[in-house]
Amino acid sequence: MKYLIPDLGDSAKFENVTIQKSATPFYFKNNLANKVYDSLKTRLDTSLIGTKTNVFLVIKNDSIIYQYLSDGNTLAVRQPSFSMAKSFVGTLVGMSVDRGEIKSTDDLVIKYLPELAKNDERFKRLTIQQVLDMRSGFDFKERSFSPFSQITRSYYGANLKKIVGKLKMKNEPGKVFEYQSINTQVLAFILEKVTGKGMQELMQERLWKPLGAESDALWSLDNDENIKAFCCINATALDFAKIGRLYLNGGNWEGKQLISKKWVDITTNPDTLTKLRYKNQFWATRDFKFFKDSISTINALLKDKLDYPVELNPDGRYFYAKKVYDYKAQGMFGQSVYANPQNKVIIVRLGDRQKKVNLHSFVQMVGRSVK
Numbered sequence: 001m002k003y004l005i006p007d008l009g010d011s012a013k014f015e016n017v018t019i020q021k022s023a024t025p026f027y028f029k030n031n032l033a034n035k036v037y038d039s040l041k042t043r044l045d046t047s048l049i050g051t052k053t054n055v056f057l058v059i060k061n062d063s064i065i066y067q068y069l070s071d072g073n074t075l076a077v078r079q080p081s082f083s084m085a086k087s088f089v090g091t092l093v094g095m096s097v098d099r100g101e102i103k104s105t106d107d108l109v110i111k112y113l114p115e116l117a118k119n120d121e122r123f124k125r126l127t128i129q130q131v132l133d134m135r136s137g138f139d140f141k142e143r144s145f146s147p148f149s150q151i152t153r154s155y156y157g158a159n160l161k162k163i164v165g166k167l168k169m170k171n172e173p174g175k176v177f178e179y180q181s182i183n184t185q186v187l188a189f190i191l192e193k194v195t196g197k198g199m200q201e202l203m204q205e206r207l208w209k210p211l212g213a214e215s216d217a218l219w220s221l222d223n224d225e226n227i228k229a230f231c232c233i234n235a236t237a238l239d240f241a242k243i244g245r246l247y248l249n250g251g252n253w254e255g256k257q258l259i260s261k262k263w264v265d266i267t268t269n270p271d272t273l274t275k276l277r278y279k280n281q282f283w284a285t286r287d288f289k290f291f292k293d294s295i296s297t298i299n300a301l302l303k304d305k306l307d308y309p310v311e312l313n314p315d316g317r318y319f320y321a322k323k324v325y326d327y328k329a330q331g332m333f334g335q336s337v338y339a340n341p342q343n344k345v346i347i348v349r350l351g352d353r354q355k356k357v358n359l360h361s362f363v364q365m366v367g368r369s370v371k
């Protein structure tokens with residue numbers, strides 16, 4: 001009740017564990033002096049003023065071609081990421097599948113967390129893949145300002161194992177997309193069960209150190225010392241960028257395949273992302289075509305030879321999402337690690353909430369303009 005609304009200083013309110021940096025850091029090249037990108041600098045310097053952005057990095061072909069830092073910030077300052085953590089957890093699930101610790105994402109969740117079967121008979125049909133894609137059907141309200149709600153208690157430190165242990169269902173698994181942070185926490189408990197290791201250890205051994213992290217990261221805990229897997233990794237912008245680089249390179253890092261190309265291809269498949277919006281804990285960047293009626297929308301789909309769902313906007317227009325190739329890890333207040341495989345661009349934006357600019361659309365626009 002004292003804090004209630006999350007803010008950028010929350011890591012100081014929680015207990016944290018340290019994810020240790022790599023002994024062999026990876027450094028992006030500095031290409032800020034390249035005159036080719038002067039127009040980008042002119043445009044972004046002006047556009048980012050007043051957007052409460054702490055850090056904005058544009059990286060192309062492993063070179064930093066633009067950086068914006070607000071007053072008092074440096075690239076060495078750890079920044080909160082909120083739900084960007086979900087993409088790291090999804091990646092760890094993929095690694096566990098690669099290693100055979102999880103046989104398949106089509107496995108039932110109760111194969112690994114059998115205690116959930118008693119809560120609702122629909123758990124007998126819930127797969128790991130449905131949890132990865134936010135199509136679990138859990139009875140969990142993501143947005144609430146009540147200090148007693150599930151999401152508020154989860155974020156501010158209630159025992160996450162108890163919250164997961166009491167989960168029930170409101171929809172048949174696989175039927176409805178609904179963004180719910182508790183999905184990622186379920187994935188974390190599955191990972192701990194199949195590996196016999198904590199999330200801190202998995203993150204450090206399988207991702208943070210192999211990715212050449214330059215700095216230690218902090219990951220927040222609940223009151224019973226469970227990692228809050230759905231959020232709350234605090235790290236530098238350059239280290240966050242490395243998850244984008246890993247996926248742009250098909251899971252390969254400096255000659256070593258950290259995660260299978262198959263997993264990366266499934267996660268970033270443009271048709272899947274366009275249709276589902278969300279895959280393996282990554283977001284699609286959606287583009288839309290709007291039409292006055294459903295018939296003209298369907299005709300446009302047929303003309304473009306696309307098989308995408310037609311949706312109805314609150315303003316009465318019909319629309320469908322156009323095919324997209326870019327994707328992102330995304331957090332509250334406009335945090336993101338955006339990856340554009342066509343332009344070989346990574347963008348990291350970290351900062352606070354604001355109303356001046358739709359930052360997710362802005363990042364997408366910038367990423368597609370850097371050729």
